[in-house]
Amino acid sequence: MTEATNVDPQELAKFGDLAHRWWDPESEFKPLHRINPLRLDWIDKHARLAGKRVVDIGCGGGILADSMARKGARVLGIDLAGKALKVALLHAMEAGTENVEYREVAAEALAAEQPGQYDVVTCMEMLEHVPDPSSIVRAAATLAKPGGWVFFSTLNRNPKSFLFAIVGAEYLLKMLPKGTHEYARFIRPSELARWCRDAGLDPADSRGMEYNPLTQRYWLSGDTSVNYLVACRKP
Template identity: 40%
Template sequence: MTKARDTAASDLVVARKQAEDQTNRLLDVEGQLQTAKRDIAYLKEKLTVAIHEKGIAEYARDEAVRAKDEAPLARMGATVTGVDAAEKISRLRIFMLHAGLDSVTSTIEYRCTTAEKLVEEDRKFDAVIALEVIEHVANPAEFCKSLAALTVPDGATIISTINRSMRSYATAIVAAEYLLHWLPKGTHEWSSFLTPEELVLILQRANITVREMAGFVYNPLTGRWSLSDDISVNFIAFGTKNCQ
């Protein structure tokens, strides 16, 4: 009888612990949702202020200037090959590069192709940079293998993307696509986002070791991104290809 009471008491303790853990998880999710709601409200308010203070035309002009100024690596002396799988987007960027007054950026080799096709051409690069791309590919693991194949041993691989979190759903999809209309609706699919842990594992399997990781924070007033320790939404990973 005593043994039965002891077993029941032990089961009750375990049940209470499980209930407490579940409650804490729910409170954590609720906290993330509240933070996301505050982020959305902040972004909407600040963007509205920025547009009204600067004027819509000036705001659009500044956005075009930033899009045009997309080749800092070339200005630093690097030989740059720009790759875009979307033909219309590539044509636009080629036009913007050659229409500019900067003779350095006009030397960039811009190609409408894919990483996989460059692998078939046996191309090699000291650094491979894929910004806001991996969340749009059908097979992230195979894509990373292609990036690794394009990178020389000890070369750099840099990937930026969006974390699969409650906060990213609220800001990168609900806010950016449906409230602020920064992007067309349906641009992103939340289930296609990768967590930082998943990206690290995928890169490891592609023979790339992640050395550093940081988050991105956007300031609507200045129109600039800055690095942050917060990787809950936008983040960037820097890795190097292992020598075989």
Template identity: 50%
Template sequence: MNESTIDLQEISKFEQHAKDWWDPDGPLKTLHDINPLRLEFILMHQSLGGKKVLDVGCGGGLLTEAMARKGANCMGVDAEKNVIEVAKSHAASQKDLALSYHSVAIEDVQDENFDIVTCMEMLEHVQHPELVLQHSARVLKPGGWLFLSTINRSLKAYVGVILAAEYLLGLLPKQTHDYNKLIKPSELAQFVRDADLNIKDMKGMRYNPFLRTAVLTSDVSVNYLFACQKSE
């Protein structure tokens, strides 16, 4: 497992939007819109109070902070240094949250005692997503949970996420997603099994760009989430 998961081209995409991370109406507004649902999905399976959590590819810390507000002791990691500085700056303005941020990739995390690991909206932006899964399993304690969220490599996703969201509606910056790096649920399921994790739940996410709301669904043709557990 000496290969790097870092994709420098992907990092440069988010570097230019680092300052906008916490703007709910900015270029990354869809992340703000879906964040409550991501948190809801986690809480469907695990409480967060007192849990030790690693947020991989944390960006500016939207999900990291949300989990910390639920009582988790959170560490966020991201290979993009500028967004980590944004996350640290925003966290400094929050009171009584157990938060730390580090500009490292998952393969450089040494602590192997996390109750929960999250990889949300990041697997489609890395090299070797299967390695992210293997390292996530490594840092989880026995019985720990891994939560994943990504985008299906499907015609519906190409039309909805890339053509419509990026080019027609301007919901996301252009070239945010590379269609060839999107991941089919069957592929992600194999990565999970190869990491010796067990899939406990899979849900689709349907986003309404006009109402700016998201709901869980059984349709995994575009956005979808996995809940996985490491054996005891």
């Protein structure tokens, strides 16, 4: 599958329609705002973001990209959702965030253009929204410098994740719009690890992300049965 076809137009439209709400912490993107500090600290613990060159694949409205720039990284956020990128750019201007820029370009196209140019590559909550996630993993590996870090987060595929991430989050708790996720596109950790190794990456660490609907608190744990993060090194 080429970079030109590794995109789902319905997914782009879905997030494009919500673009104006990306930076509203009480909107449909509230979970992203809540989990962002956890993701940011975990990435920074491994990669020490200050002074690093970073690319954030599937950056959307820029929640993670902006926060990595504020940690001192030089960040490029890429996405194919033009409306979300405009929101990200506007927010960076309004907030005065330095060292962050955005481009509407496919990960595969950027990898062909700038192989081995980034100290850190992030791709969070995005793999489960594209037709060929393994292609994104290969692109991320190509973009990373030798010795660089590559980070992914996605959703496990099992009955518990279906219950928690779709039935619970979308229908019962209404934390996310209905139809945000498609269960068949969820990715088992073993599948993601295989794609990483096939792309020349060494999986180095993984963590699960849990949520308590009563306290509305998120935390990282060893339980990767629903949401999980993976950190890889490029030899």
